[in-house]
Amino acid sequence: MPVSQNKIAIALGILGAAITIFGAVLVFVGPDTINQQIVKNVQIDPKNKMTFTMWKDIPVPFFFSIYIFDVKNPDEILRGEKPVVNQRGPYVYREYRQKDNITFHDNGTVSYQEYRHFHFWRNMSVGSEDDILTVPNMLVLGASIMMENIPYVMKLAISAGFKMFKEEAFVTRKVGELIWGYEDPLVDFINSYFPDMIPFKGKFGLFATFNNSNTGLFTVFTGVDDISRVHMVDSWNGLKTVNYWRSKQCNMINGTSGQMWPPFMTPSTTLRFYSPDACRSMELVYQESGSFQGIPTFRYVAPKTLFANGTDYPPNEGFCPCRQSGIQNVSACRFNSPVFISHPHFYNGDPTLAQAVDGLHPNEKDHALFIDVHPVTGIPMNCSIKLQLNLFIKAVRGFIETGKISPVVLPVLWFGEIGYIDGQVLSTFRTNMVVLPAILEYLQYIFIALGCLFIIIAAILVIRNKDKNPLFCRSYKKCTVVNEIKLFETEKSTMATANGTVLQEVDFVETCPGGEAPQDV
Structure with missing residues (x-):
């Protein structure tokens, strides 16, 4: 045993x-x-078919939600009164993305164009595309500021043209027309006789060129040579930098295209990406750790300095001319029209912006943008990108249509691009x-x-x-240690018999195998 x-x-x-x-x-x-x-x-890497297919045809559902500010008092605004707006929507569109014209290069980069397609989802929307709303007419109010410094006589002539084509400061149309475009006689006339004068061809709308369009030619690093640079933008439309802004820093194309980031992130990592819609690179900062459907994530949000003016945040001086903090002038990449972008309802902006318009209620829950990223892979699990489109309006001498409008940054709409795995x-x-x-x-x-x-x-x-x-040997032949002599018990008993008392001792000992007596240790 x-x-x-x-x-x-x-x-x-x-x-x-x-x-x-x-x-x-x-x-x-x-x-x-x-x-x-x-x-x-x-x-x-096309050799990895599953992940390459997911990168090419993103399987994540994206929803594009549009909220439009319905102007309730257009006549009063023309008399110089404070604008009153009512947020309508969301008008929700299912967004489909697909990369096309994919070309791999010898320097470890790949070029592609990503196309976007939108389909209206009535069951997720509050209202239909047939809703009738009133918004500022960007053709009239935008053009009047763009041409503010031309000779007075020319302004009167253009104003007469507005009147002839029945163009007014505010336009009332169906939601679908406002978003995706409508036939405008003035636009048709200009394109017929002055084909290169305006950038609009065909229908005129806030997102007329958005559907079935691409975001430009991106060239990004594949990560095969250096994983720390995967998805980082090498060029956009062949450009290493843009030339919209007044400083080298503001013109830089930094980060990724905004869909994925390099893996192995830490809380000190920032999310940088180039946004063609905003005409600039943006940077989001770590807020907190969390989880999405059981997957650990880092939440990234926009810092308060994102749309700060050059006075409050000097690095943004290159994006000026600026107004209050909280809005960014994008006229440089929007044909010099007085267009500004911001967070919805001027969230995180100068309080005077929201106070100048009745009907705005900025708050973090509804209007802050965020991206939840899996830090190990750099892949977003859940995101909500929100931007607001605003138009600076005012009375311009010579343009009768502008009346006595008090200078104000008027919100037109805001959109949220939401996606999740x-x-x-x-x-x-x-x-x-x-x-x-x-x-x-x-x-x-x-x-x-x-x-x-x-x-x-x-x-x-x-x-x-x-x-x-039973034994441990002191030498090869002799027993040195035997199991300790087990003294079970010495029984001493006095046995009473009829003839007397007998004392008996019983000792129980063990001997070594082979009959040898155990040696004392």
């Missing part, structure tokens, strides 16, 4: 040592193995990027603990066998 237990102890010891070593190896090798797999999955894509991502790495991390410590347990059990068996062995 002792021989059998010794074999078991040796086997357990060897097995325990092997398992412990394997667990220790996993501690050092496991994270590198996971990281290598992550790097492989986030690279833009769900369905099978979410399940696959959670399994591969959260569950399996967690199992591997726990397994390495389970192996170490189990190996140590086997070693301890083996040691206990050895000790127990040593205690039960």
Whole structure:
């Protein structure tokens, strides 16, 4: 029996040592193995068909929600009174994105154009595309400021043209027409006789050129040569920098295209991306750690300085001429029209902006933008990008249509672009990027603990066998130690008999095998 237990102890010891070593190896090798797999999955590489297909045809559902500010008192505004607006919507569109014209280059970059398609989703909208709303007429109010400094006589002539084509300061039309365009006789006339005078061709609308369009030719790094640069923009429309702004810093094209970022992020990482719609690079900052559907995330938000003016935040001086903090002048990339972008309802802006218009209620819950990113892969799990389009309006001498309008930045609409991972894509991502790495991390410590347990059990068996062995030899032939003489008990009893008392002692001892008497130690 002792021989059998010794074999078991040796086997357990060897097995325990092997398992412990394997667990220790996993501690050092496991994270590198996971990281290598992550790097492989986030690279833009057609050899990895699954991830390349997901990059090319984004499976994440995007919803484009538009809120329009219905002007309630256009006549009073023309008399110089404070504007009153009523937010209408959302008018929700399912957005589909697909990359096309994909070309890989020898320098580790890939070029593509991403096309956007929009389809109205009535069940998610509050209202229909047939709703009738009133908004500022950008043709009249925008053009009047753009041509404020031309000769007075010319302004009168243009004003007469507005009157002839029945163009007024405010226009009332269906939502679908305001967003996607409508036939305007003035636009048709100008395009017929002065084809290069205005940028609008065909229908005129706030997003007339948005549907079935692309965001320009992006060239980004694939990450095959350097994973830290994956998705980073190398050029946009062939440009390394833009020339809209007044400083080198403001004209820089920084970060990614705004869809993914390099992996292995930390809270000190900022999200930089170039936005063609805003004509500039933007930077979001870490706010907090959280989770989305069981997946750990970092939440990034816009800093208060994003749309600050040059006085409050000197690095933004290049985006000027500026007005109050909270709005950015984008006239330089919008054909010099007096257009400004901001957060919805002028959230995070100078309070005077919202106070100048009745009907605005800025708050963080409804109007702050955010992106929830999985920090290990740099892939967004949930995002809500929100921007507001505003028009600076005022009375311009010579343009009768502008009346006595008091100078004001009037909100026209704001939109939210919302996207999140769900369905099978979410399940696959959670399994591969959260569950399996967690199992591997726990397994390495389970192996170490189990190996140590086997070693301890083996040691206990050895000790127990040593205690039960009948002799230990001082030399090869002679017995040196025998099991301690087991003195069970010396019975002393007095037996009363009829003839007297008998005292008996019984000693029980063991002898060495082979008949030798045990030696004293």
